[in-house]
Amino acid sequence: MGKASTGPVPVVVMGLGFIGQEIARAAHASPELKLVGAVDSSPLLAGKKLGDLLGNPQISLKVAPRLADAVGKTKGAVLLHATGSRLPQVMEQLLEAAEHGMSVVSTCEELSFPFLKYPELAQKLERAAQKAGVALLGTGVNPGFVMDRLVAVAGQVCGPVRRAVASRVVDARTRREALQRKIGAGLTEAEFDALAEKDLIGHVGLLESAALCSVGLGLDCDDFEEELVPVIAEEDILGGAFPVRAGKVAGISQTAVGLEDGQERVRLELTIAVGAEEPGDRIHLDADPEVELLVKGGVAGDRATANVVVNAAPRVTAADAGLLTVLELPSGR
Amino acid sequence: MGKASTGPVPVVVMGLGFIGQEIARAAHASPELKLVGAVDSSPLLAGKKLGDLLGNPQISLKVAPRLADAVGKTKGAVLLHATGSRLPQVMEQLLEAAEHGMSVVSTCEELSFPFLKYPELAQKLERAAQKAGVALLGTGVNPGFVMDRLVAVAGQVCGPVRRAVASRVVDARTRREALQRKIGAGLTEAEFDALAEKDLIGHVGLLESAALCSVGLGLDCDDFEEELVPVIAEEDILGGAFPVRAGKVAGISQTAVGLEDGQERVRLELTIAVGAEEPGDRIHLDADPEVELLVKGGVAGDRATANVVVNAAPRVTAADAGLLTVLELPSGR
Numbered sequence: 013m014g015k016a017s018t019g020p021v022p023v024v025v026m027g028l029g030f031i032g033q034e035i036a037r038a039a040h041a042s043p044e045l046k047l048v049g050a051v052d053s054s055p056l057l058a059g060k061k062l063g064d065l066l067g068n069p070q071i072s073l074k075v076a077p078r079l080a081d082a083v084g085k086t087k088g089a090v091l092l093h094a095t096g097s098r099l100p101q102v103m104e105q106l107l108e109a110a111e112h113g114m115s116v117v118s119t120c121e122e123l124s125f126p127f128l129k130y131p132e133l134a135q136k137l138e139r140a141a142q143k144a145g146v147a148l149l150g151t152g153v154n155p156g157f158v159m160d161r162l163v164a165v166a167g168q169v170c171g172p173v174r175r176a177v178a179s180r181v182v183d184a185r186t187r188r189e190a191l192q193r194k195i196g197a198g199l200t201e202a203e204f205d206a207l208a209e210k211d212l213i214g215h216v217g218l219l220e221s222a223a224l225c226s227v228g229l230g231l232d233c234d235d236f237e238e239e240l241v242p243v244i245a246e247e248d249i250l251g252g253a254f255p256v257r258a259g260k261v262a263g264i265s266q267t268a269v270g271l272e273d274g275q276e277r278v279r280l281e282l283t284i285a286v287g288a289e290e291p292g293d294r295i296h297l298d299a300d301p302e303v304e305l306l307v308k309g310g311v312a313g314d315r316a317t318a319n320v321v322v323n324a325a326p327r328v329t330a331a332d333a334g335l336l337t338v339l340e341l342p343s344g345r
Numbered sequence: 346m347g348k349a350s351t352g353p354v355p356v357v358v359m360g361l362g363f364i365g366q367e368i369a370r371a372a373h374a375s376p377e378l379k380l381v382g383a384v385d386s387s388p389l390l391a392g393k394k395l396g397d398l399l400g401n402p403q404i405s406l407k408v409a410p411r412l413a414d415a416v417g418k419t420k421g422a423v424l425l426h427a428t429g430s431r432l433p434q435v436m437e438q439l440l441e442a443a444e445h446g447m448s449v450v451s452t453c454e455e456l457s458f459p460f461l462k463y464p465e466l467a468q469k470l471e472r473a474a475q476k477a478g479v480a481l482l483g484t485g486v487n488p489g490f491v492m493d494r495l496v497a498v499a500g501q502v503c504g505p506v507r508r509a510v511a512s513r514v515v516d517a518r519t520r521r522e523a524l525q526r527k528i529g530a531g532l533t534e535a536e537f538d539a540l541a542e543k544d545l546i547g548h549v550g551l552l553e554s555a556a557l558c559s560v561g562l563g564l565d566c567d568d569f570e571e572e573l574v575p576v577i578a579e580e581d582i583l584g585g586a587f588p589v590r591a592g593k594v595a596g597i598s599q600t601a602v603g604l605e606d607g608q609e610r611v612r613l614e615l616t617i618a619v620g621a622e623e624p625g626d627r628i629h630l631d632a633d634p635e636v637e638l639l640v641k642g643g644v645a646g647d648r649a650t651a652n653v654v655v656n657a658a659p660r661v662t663a664a665d666a667g668l669l670t671v672l673e674l675p676s677g678r
Contacts, residue, residue, distance in 0.1 A: 038504055044563065157502060164677035165498050168656050169490060169649035171371060228677030230377070301645035301652075305638065312634035316502035319634075323501050339677030344497035344561030344670075 021326050024049035024082050024114070026105065027095035028057055028065060028075060030188065031119055034318035035092050037066055044326045044345070048089055049082030050075045079105070083112055090325045093118035097216040099130050106137060110144040115328045117321050121217030123150025124160070125337060128223045128236065138335045147328040149336040152317040154180060155217035155224065158293045158307065159280050161338040164228025170299035173229045177296045178221075179281040180310060183288045184263055187313060189253035195263040196242060197256050197286045204242040204261045214240045218268040218280055225278045226270045228339045229297075233270035233277055240266045249287035262286050354659050357382035357415050357447070359438065360428035361390055361398060361408060363521065364452055367651035368425050370399055377659045377678070381422055382415030383408045412438070416445055423658045426451035430549040432463050439470060443477040448661045450654050454550030456483025457493070458670060461556045461569065471668045480661040482669040485650040487513060488550035488557065491626045491640065492613050494671040497561025503632035506562045510629045511554075512614040513643060516621045517596055520646060522586035528596040529575060530589050530619045537575040537594045547573045551601040551613055558611045559603045561672045562630075566603035566610055573599045582620035595619050 023045045025036045032052070039047045050062045050073055058077035063069050076082035083089060091109040096102045099122035106123070109116045126134040141148045150156070159178045167173055184192045196204045196213050207213040219238050226233035245262040248255060256262050263285025270278030293307035327341050356378050358369045365385070372380045383395045385408050396404035409415035416422060424442045429435045432455040439456070442449045459467040474481050483489070492511045500506055517525045529537045529546050540546040552571050559566035578595040581588060589595050596618025603611030626640035660674050 041504060043505075153502060161501075161676045162498065165495065167678065168494075169486060169644050169652050171374060171648070171652050171655075172376075224677075230678035301648050303644065304641040306641065308637040308639065311502050311636065315504070315634050319502050319504050322504075337677075340675045342673045342675060343494045344557075344672030345500065345563035 020044060020046040021329055022046050022048040022086050022089040023092050023325055024051060024079070024089050025092045025094070026051040026079065027093060028052040029094065030190065031314060031317055032094040033066055034314055035094055035321050036062060037068070038318040038322040039092060040068065040071055042322050045322060047071070047073065048086050049073060049084065051077070051079050051082040053077055079108055079112065083114070087113070088329070089114055090329060091116045092321055092325060093120065097121045099123055099126055099133055103133060106148060107140050110140040110146050110148070113144055113146060115146040116148045117324045117328055118148070118150050119152045119317060119321060120150050121152070121155055122220060123148070124155040124217055125220035125223045126150070126335070128220060134335060141334050145333045147331040147333055147336050149324060149328050149338070151320055151324055151338050153311050153313055153320060155221040156338050157320055158311050159218070159282070160221040160224035160228065161341070162305070163225050163295050164339055165343070166295055166303050166305050167229045167297055167299070170297050170301065170303060173231060173297050173299040175277055175279070175298040176225055176229055177279045177281070178225070179294045180283070181288050181291045182284040182310060182313065183291045184284050184286045185252040192253050192286055195284045196261045197252065197263055198254060199261040201242055201244065201261060208240055214264055215266050215282055215284065218266055218282055222268040222270045222278050222280050224337060224339060225280070227337070231270065231272060231277045233272050235271040236268065237271070238266070238268045240264060243283060243285040243288070245287070252286040256286050263288065353377060353379040354662055355379050355381040355419050355422040356425050356658055357384060357412070357422050358425045358427070359384040359412065360426060361385040362427065363523065364647060364650055365427040366399055367647055368427055368654050369395060370401070371651040371655040372425060373401065373404055375655050378655060380404070380406065381419050382406060382417065384410070384412050384415040386410055412441055412445065416447070420446070421662070422447055423662060424449045425654055425658060426453065430454045432456055432459055432466055436466060439481060440473050443473040443479050443481070446477055446479060448479040449481045450657045450661055451481070451483050452485045452650060452654060453483050454485070454488055455553060456481070457485070457488040457550055458553035458556045459483070459668070461553060467668060474667050478666045480664040480666055480669050482657060482661050482671070484653055484657055484671050486644050486646055486653060487615070488554040489671050490653055491644050492551070492615070493554040493557035493561065494674070495638070496558050496628050497672055498676070499628050499636050499638050500562040500630055500632070503630050503634065503636060506564060506630050506632040508610055508612070508631040509558055509562055510612045510614070511558070512627045513616070514621050514624045515617040515643060515646065516624045517617050517619045518585040525586050525619055528617050529594045530585065530596055531587060532594040534575055534577065534594060541573055547597055548599050548615055548617065551599055551615055555601040555603045555611050555613050557670060557672060558613070560670070564603065564605060564610045566605050568604040569601065570604070571599070571601045573597060576616060576618040576621070578620065585619040589619050596621065
């Protein structure tokens with residue numbers, strides 16, 4: 013029945029942007045966790061009362077500028093980390109956490125499967141985690157759940173999987189303005205292409221999800237490829253944070269595939285656009301038996317990301333030391 | 346990245362009824378497993394060639410009458426066990442496997458969560474497993490996947506879950522004749538009630554699934570209740586193994602609920618009937634965010650059960666010793 017529980021797990025939240033704040037709220041609300049610290053290096057946030065930031069006067073913690081200040085004398089705390097999408101950006105923070113003896117659950121998309129793009133950094137993290145006896149995990153909703161973990165779980169009822177297809181459609185009007193900007197809504201196609209050229213637009217983590225699907229379904233993909241194109245508004249789209257005129261970019265359409273000997277075994281299709289039709293998450297496994305799974309409306313992004321992180325925290329404290337993936341997490345709380 | 350693989354896991358299949366045969370086929374087909382033995386105590390089967398039974402001349406193993414004969418000198422084999430639904434029926438077999446140093450993945454429905462109805466037997470199994478350094482797991486599609494494990498996984502994106510509802514509708518015409526008989530198709534209502542009175546009809550394992558949902562979602566249900574009623578054919582139903590006339594029993598409608606302080610927190614609704622409409626598996630979690638998940642057409646029963654068992658086998662060899670539940674299984678292969 014799993015390892016014995018020894019009361020709430022102490023956690024520190026690092027990075028108090030939009031998602032970090034959601035994580036702090038969810039951690040405070042969880043009976044499994046005890047929020048003991050918060051960190052943000054921004055001079056605008058450090059020193060502030062976390063409760064003021066979250067609109068919850070019950071929380072009296074102050075935001076510390078550095079991890080060491082936030083941890084204090086707490087032993088065995090888990091770091092809930094939400095400071096960046098790219099692994100090289102956050103390496104120092106992850107290594108610092110390990111040095112403090114902290115396991116980490118991070119929203120860093122590239123940490124969800126670092127073995128693909130950054131085998132050397134992955135090895136460095138694995139060594140640091142082993143040495144410190146802690147576990148490091150990258151997760152969230154996407155990557156971390158709808159297009160990888162849930163696909164692998166669905167595959168448990170299948171014999172050998174011939175091909176896995178997962179698609180996620182998000183109507184960005186239901187998300188915050190920052191996200192609508194992030195996917196290029198309102199840009200011209202030329203502006204979008206210029207950003208895409210410099211890798212400054214697009215969803216980070218889809219390739220990692222494809223790799224997780226391959227491993228989680230017992231496939232043996234040897235190549236992963238990704239493509240990004242803009243979704244163009246066919247007519248004026250209203251109802252978002254700002255109107256998107258016909259002919260302008262409404263969002264992104266991104267695809268990642270996993271290939272085995274040149275044959276497509278995994279296909280992930282992600283559309284995030286203002287006005288996207290039929291939002292939802294869909295998984296199709298071509299296998300015996302065939303499986304078709306649908307999450308109606310799709311798993312809601314930001315709140316769900318915070319919950320996935322919070323629900324994973326007690327699990328990483330029970331895990332073996334090292335660099336984990338969501339595939340190794342147990343099914344239940 | 347999980348424990349190092351050391352080649353295919355040797356497995357022995359015990360119980361060569363319909364499901365056991367499916368398991369043997371799936372085990373033979375799995376690159377993760379090596380089928381090294383088969384056992385059935387029935388004098389009709391013992392001594393026969395397994396390949397003849399499965400219609401696969403590539404399999405030259407003979408069916409042994411006893412586990413000791415089937416295991417031979419193989420070390421560390423996992424027993425894939427499919428001899429009965431009730432825990433007291435299969436206790437001796439499970440204990441014998443542990444004595445042979447074998448981990449077990451069993452389709453015994455009551456083993457999926459034995460702590461509820463049989464706390465003493467559970468303790469006995471836990472002790473035996475610990476002593477032998479093996480893991481024991483009860484799983485399948487239902488219980489073991491659609492109405493428990495998948496519910497718990499879906500709950501990972503939620504904050505505290507207020508109420509979980511899962512329903513499964515199976516049109517028994519798509520299943521074998523034995524199953525159509527087992528759910529009472531063609532009986533009069535009085536005949537059905539007489540069987541129900543003696544606990545001789547109905548699905549075993551729904552209460553166990555409700556308990557798994559409670560644990561897996563972090564709920565704290567203190568009471569579990571179950572109800573069984575017949576589905577009555579409103580008109581003649583054709584297309585099954587035999588016609589079911591209007592007014593006769595078409596199948597079962599079974600409900601299990603989990604209560605916390607008298608309040609319903611988990612509700613599982615299972616309908617298996619010839620001619621049942623809108624077959625499928627549905628999960629609804631009342632939480633923030635709300636989750637609604639649908640498996641179109643429902644996870645196919647028999648083949649999927651065999652796959653779940655086969656896919657779990659390498660996982661139990663990597664698990665800590667003891668009595669496991671599916672909630673502790675990792676997400677991926």
